[in-house]
Amino acid sequence: MSSESSLAAQRLYNDPRVAQAKELLLAAVADHQKELADVREPNPALASDYKVMLDQFSQHRGGSTFFPYLGSGIGNGSYVEIADGSVKLDMITGIGVHGYGHSHPLIVEAGIDAAISDTVMQGNLQQNTNSCDLSKLLVDTACETGAELKHCFLTTSGAMANENSLKMAFQHNHPANRVIAFSHCFAGRTLALAQVTDKAKYRVGLPDTIAVDYIPFFDQNAPQRSTEIAVSHLKYHIDRHPGKHAALWMELIQGEGGYYPGDQKFFEALIEVARENNIAVIADEVQTFCRTTRAYAFQHFGLDKLVDIVTIGKFSQLCATLFTDEYAPKPGLISQTFTGSTGAIFASHAMLKGMIDNGHFGNNGKNMQLHNHFVEGLNRVADKHPGAISGPYGIGGMVALTPFDGSADVATDMVRRLYDHGLMSFMAGGAPSRVRFLMPLGCVTEQDIDAACDIIEAVVVAMA
Ligand SMILES: Cc1ncc(COP(=O)(O)O)c(C=O)c1O
Incomplete structure (x- = not known):
């Protein structure tokens, strides 16, 4: 045998x-x-039962959901059936999670493999061989072009991956106890990460946990000037609190902040100062993972040799903290009952491998082709309806537009109207408020994107 x-x-x-x-x-x-190949209206015969179910769910969870959305459990690529009988074109994918859309054979197959596996969950004490396979794929992919991210700790949420990364940075750089982050960043919702996240509303009623100093992000319209300003802010904070900063916290493309990419020279200038001061460089890739020209956005920006810790989430199904030898935690610092469900582990491996094998990465890979097609469609709408929507439209699989005057009310109104017309999107950013799309890169077609642009145009006309 x-x-x-x-x-x-x-x-x-x-x-x-x-x-x-x-x-x-x-x-x-x-x-x-x-049969789920197009947008469809809700079925009136299901309306009253659906409303009861939604109301009950809202009551149980202690607040209503943003969309009146309860999925039925089946979809077809970018299309998803809702339990009210409607079919939506899903261009937000659970805020970037369902990277292969709905009911994709790759994911169904991964789910079947997981279903006949012995346990639903895997954790620190007992993991299966597929956790090893996934860790290897994540690490090998990360180190492909020179990064030293040789280790990978799996976990269940972006917040937990980020929390683990902060712990590694603090432990390594003890007694430094401050963090430097970008204005308008979003890092998650734990007590520590709510402090890092630059949004006062998300901290209402919470105690102060860690001290965070903010520096401005890159401005595409003033690359050199915005770099100089950010570097001078960084130096100012370091001079003010010498030896006190454990980490430079970086979203390489601002996600919740409005889909604004940074720039290689900008990051390099900041990292140089951080390194001179022994500050850990952390890239939060929870939203960017698999959405640029490379699996990791730090690779897209050429920062392979410059990052100490990288976190991933969303598209990756389960989340992870990758780190160098230097930042390896001491025993006892990091551990978890669950590192992920067996289903998420199988799906994560299949999805990343699928993206690599199917040509999604590279300067002219599918991610960028799909982005360009979306941008062409948005430009067409913008040209036909002056003043209705404007860019910048983001990068790769992170697409956003500013509707009309960019006020929060208008962006929310647009997102709700798009939903009623059958297209799922979400808000991002503050001033201006934007409407964002996280398309299911693994399965979305140009026809799906054209259909999305047609709906955007119909909504723009209705709102004008
Ligand atoms: C950049 C970034 N970091 C962290 C998080 C938190 O991830 P999770 O919601 O999985 O905890 C998010 C979620 O939106 C994010 O966009």
Whole structure:
């Protein structure tokens, strides 16, 4: 017997009945998802039951959901069926999570593999071989062009990955106890991360935890000047609190802040100062992972040799903190009962591998082609309806527009109207407020993007 088949698990996964069952299940999903190929209105016959269910859910969770959305459990790529009978074109994907859209065969198959695995969850004490496979893929991909991020700690949320990264930076740089972050950054919602996140509203009623000093982000309209200003702010904070900063916290593309990318020279200038002062360089890639020309945005910006700790989330299904030898935590600092569900681990591996194998990365990879197609569509709408929407439109798989005057009310109104017309989006940014799209890069087609632009145009006309 070969070592390949010496384990019962291998024999199970190679069992022809499993292959047959998979085929049947995938065929059933394919048959039923076929009908979900276009936007559809809610079914009036389901309206009253749906409303009861939504009201009950709102009551149970202690507040209503932003959209009246409860998915039925099936979709077709960029399209998803809602339990009110409607079909929506999903260009927000749970804020960047469903990177292969809905009911994609790759994900269904990963789910079947997970379903016949022995446990639902994996954690620090007991992990399966697929946790090793995933960690290896994440680390190998990260180190491909020179980064030293040799380690990867899996976890269940972006906030937890970020929390772990902060702990590593603080422990390594003890007794430094401050963080430097960009204005308008979003880092998550734990007590520590609510302090890093530059939004007072998200801290109402919370005690102060860590001290954070803010520096301005890159301005595309004034690259050199904005770099000089950010560097001088950074030096000012370091001079004011010498030896007190443990980490420079960086979103390389501001996500919640409004979809504004930074720039290689800008980051390099800041990192140079941080390194001179032994400050850990952390890239928060929870929203950017898999959305630029490379799997990691730090690679897109050529910062391979300059990052100490990198966090990922959303698209990656489960989350992770990658770190160099230098920042390895001492025993006891980081541990978790759950590092991820078996389903998320299988899906994460399949999705990242799928993105690599299917040509999504590279300067002219699918991510950038899809971005360019979206931008062309938005430009068409902007040209036909002057003053209705404007850029900049973001980068790669992170697309945003400013509607009309960019007020928060107008952006929220647009997002709600888009939903009613069948297109899912969400807000981002403050001044101006923007409407953002996180398309399902793994499956979205140019036709889907054209359909989204048609809906945007219809809504713009209705709002004018
Ligand atoms: C840049 C960034 N960091 C951290 C988080 C927090 O991730 P999670 O909601 O999974 O805790 C988010 C979520 O939007 C994010 O965009």
